[in-house]
Amino acid sequence: MEIYLENFGKIKNANIKIDGLTLIAGKNDTGKSTVGKCLFALIKSIHNYNNLFENIIKRDIYSRMPSLIMELFKEYKIDDGLKQELNKFNGSMNSVLYLKESAGKIEFDDIKNIISLVRDFILKQETKNIVINKHIAEIEKLILEKEQTSDTDKLENILNKDVFWGTFFGSLNNSVHIKDKSVISYRQNNETSVIDLSVENNKFSIQKFNISNLIMSLKDVTFIDTPLFLEEGNSGNSSYAQDLLFKKNKLKLKFNEMISNGNTSILNEFMEVFGSSKFVCNNDQIKYKVENNSEDLMIHNIASGSKSFGLLYLLLKAGIITRESLLILDEPENHLHPEWQIKYAEIICKMVADGFYILITSHSPYFIQALRIYANKYGIIENKTEFYFAQETDKKNYSSIINLRDKDGNIEAEKIFESLYKPLEDLDNILL
Numbered sequence: 124m125e126i127y128l129e130n131f132g133k134i135k136n137a138n139i140k141i142d143g144l145t146l147i148a149g150k151n152d153t154g155k156s157t158v159g160k161c162l163f164a165l166i167k168s169i170h171n172y173n174n175l176f177e178n179i180i181k182r183d184i185y186s187r188m189p190s191l192i193m194e195l196f197k198e199y200k201i202d203d204g205l206k207q208e209l210n211k212f213n214g215s216m217n218s219v220l221y222l223k224e225s226a227g228k229i230e231f232d233d234i235k236n237i238i239s240l241v242r243d244f245i246l247k248q249e250t251k252n253i254v255i256n257k258h259i260a261e262i263e264k265l266i267l268e269k270e271q272t273s274d275t276d277k278l279e280n281i282l283n284k285d286v287f288w289g290t291f292f293g294s295l296n297n298s299v300h301i302k303d304k305s306v307i308s309y310r311q312n313n314e315t316s317v318i319d320l321s322v323e324n325n326k327f328s329i330q331k332f333n334i335s336n337l338i339m340s341l342k343d344v345t346f347i348d349t350p351l352f353l354e355e356g357n358s359g360n361s362s363y364a365q366d367l368l369f370k371k372n373k374l375k376l377k378f379n380e381m382i383s384n385g386n387t388s389i390l391n392e393f394m395e396v397f398g399s400s401k402f403v404c405n406n407d408q409i410k411y412k413v414e415n416n417s418e419d420l421m422i423h424n425i426a427s428g429s430k431s432f433g434l435l436y437l438l439l440k441a442g443i444i445t446r447e448s449l450l451i452l453d454e455p456e457n458h459l460h461p462e463w464q465i466k467y468a469e470i471i472c473k474m475v476a477d478g479f480y481i482l483i484t485s486h487s488p489y490f491i492q493a494l495r496i497y498a499n500k501y502g503i504i505e506n507k508t509e510f511y512f513a514q515e516t517d518k519k520n521y522s523s524i525i526n527l528r529d530k531d532g533n534i535e536a537e538k539i540f541e542s543l544y545k546p547l548e549d550l551d552n553i554l555l
Contacts, residue, residue: 124317124340126165129306130297131322132157135516137524141341141449143507144475144498145482148491148539153513153522155484159346159451162482163363164290165309166344166449168281169318169337175285176277177231180269184234184262185216191258195241198252205244212237231269238262275332282320282327289362295325299520311339341449341480345370345438348453350430353437354422355408371409374441378404384442389477392470393436396463402433409437427458431467439474446478456487468493475508476501488543495536510534512542 124141128134133154139145141162147155168175192209195201201209215229242259245251272280287295296305305322317340319331346363358368374381383390400413410419411429422430438444452471456464468490471481475498485491491510498504510527527535 125308125310125312126158126162127306127308127310128158128161130300130303130521131161131295131305131307132291132297133520133522134158135518135521135523137511138526139482139511139524140509140526141480141482142509143480143503144472144494145509145511146491146494147482147484147511147513147524148486148543149513149522149524150486150515150542153515154524155513156348156453158524159453159482159484160290160363161307162309162449163344163346163366163451164287165307165318166341167286167362167366168278169309169332169340170342171286172274172278172281175281176272177269179280179284180265181229181231181234184265187258187262188213188216191241191255191262194252194255194258198250198255199244199248201244205240208237208240231266234262235266238266274334275329278318278332279327279329282329286362287327289360289365293325295322295327297520300518309340311336315339341447343445343448344451345444345448346451346453347434347455350427350434350458353409353430353434370438370443374437374443375404375407375409377441378409381437381440381442383440384445386439386477389470389473390436390440392466392473393432396429396432396466397436400429402437428460428463431455431458432463435470444479446480449480449482450474451482453484454486455483456485456490459490461489464490465493469497472497472501472503475503486543488540491536491539491543495534504534505532508534510536510539512538514542 126137126139126141128137128139130136133152134157137154137158139147139158147158149155192213195209212229212233215233238259241255245255245259297303301324305320307318307320307322308316309318310316315336316331317333317336318329321328321330345367347367348363351357352359352364352367352371358364399415400411403410403412403419405419409422411422411425411433412419422433425433435444444450455467459467464487471483472494475481483494485494495504495510498508511524512527513522513524515521516523527538529535
């Protein structure tokens with residue numbers, strides 16, 4: 124797959140290929156993370172827009188139902204059958220709203236059924252209540268919107284309200300050049316796109332959406348920008364943070380039944396880091412045992428590097444990261460000593476050689492060089508690896524991301540290393 128970006132956030136232009144290992148290197152504030160965040164929000168949106176749109180409609184209905192139910196009980200003597208149905212529905216609705224249970228706990232047929240019962244009851248009453256009829260009409264309009272809205276309109280609604288908002292918090296166009304129209308194209312190649320988008324005034328418009336081409340897309344995506352999510356109570360407000368929290372809770376539920384999911388040889392690589400130590404799950408908390416007979420350690424009390432390896436290990440073992448999904452690692456070297464950066468790079472390259480798709484941003488020369496060496500060692504350098512370099516453009520507050528493959532197909536990583544080693548050269552000049 125490829126993603127093409129133009130005038131999106133910090134990025135003036137970029138055409139990024141996702142087909143194995145993709146590295147984007149460069150200085151801070153050159154738009155490296157923007158690519159991964161855009162891919163996260165896009166993949167999540169196009170594969171879940173029906174459920175996400177349905178949940179938005181349900182939330183709107185839930186906001187109206189309490190007033191309807193209250194007005195019913197205030198105005199009329201409710202028969203036992205309807206009272207039982209209303210109390211049952213109200214209990215399920217409160218679980219969704221206040222206990223944060225899935226909106227899917229209440230099906231649309233349940234909503235349509237309760238509204239139908241209420242309408243039949245009202246028709247039998249001698250006195251009519253304008254407020255109740257208004258609530259019913261509003262809810263029926265929402266039900267109709269859910270049933271009659273086209274796929275394209277559903278997706279456009281989600282793009283403007285849901286995952287992208289929770290990823291970029293409304294800042295889509297360049298903050299300096301706000302009038303520059305943004306373009307996003309997610310495609311198999313130049314001729315076969317899944318979706319083409321434009322963004323003006325921080326609002327999406329769908330130019331083309333080929334539902335039949337969704338089969339070409341990766342099915343899920345996981346974005347990791349810190350291993351601290353492995354700690355209990357550590358979460359964030361962004362869409363990708365909430366997604367990772369959901370996946371962590373999911374792996375806790377299946378912790379004691381986790382198997383290798385066909386990844387035994389890759390999982391064994393982690394043992395060089397863990398040694399005799401292991402992760403356990405007790406009382407709904409992931410903990411760490413240094414030895415079999417040692418006390419459990421809270422994840423807060425282990426090294427950040429161990430958390431980095433641990434989070435990847437557990438997601439892989441639980442089968443949450445799969446060969447049909449994209450793993451995005453945003454500057455994973457930040458919590459790793461150079462020795463562990465090299466080991467982490469080897470695991471990444473072995474995963475790619477085994478069929479995984481991974482996008483990485485980095486500004487560590489150790490880590491980038493290790494990726495290049497191991498990509499060559501495991502036979503993915505030619506057909507399954509792309510190196511990109513993010514650099515500032517002449518136009519203020521914009522960066523371009525260029526592919527470092529030359530016309531002969533070789534990766535010219537020297538441009539990356541020249542940029543990353545320059546601060547050391549500047550320090551050397553101070554000593555002279």
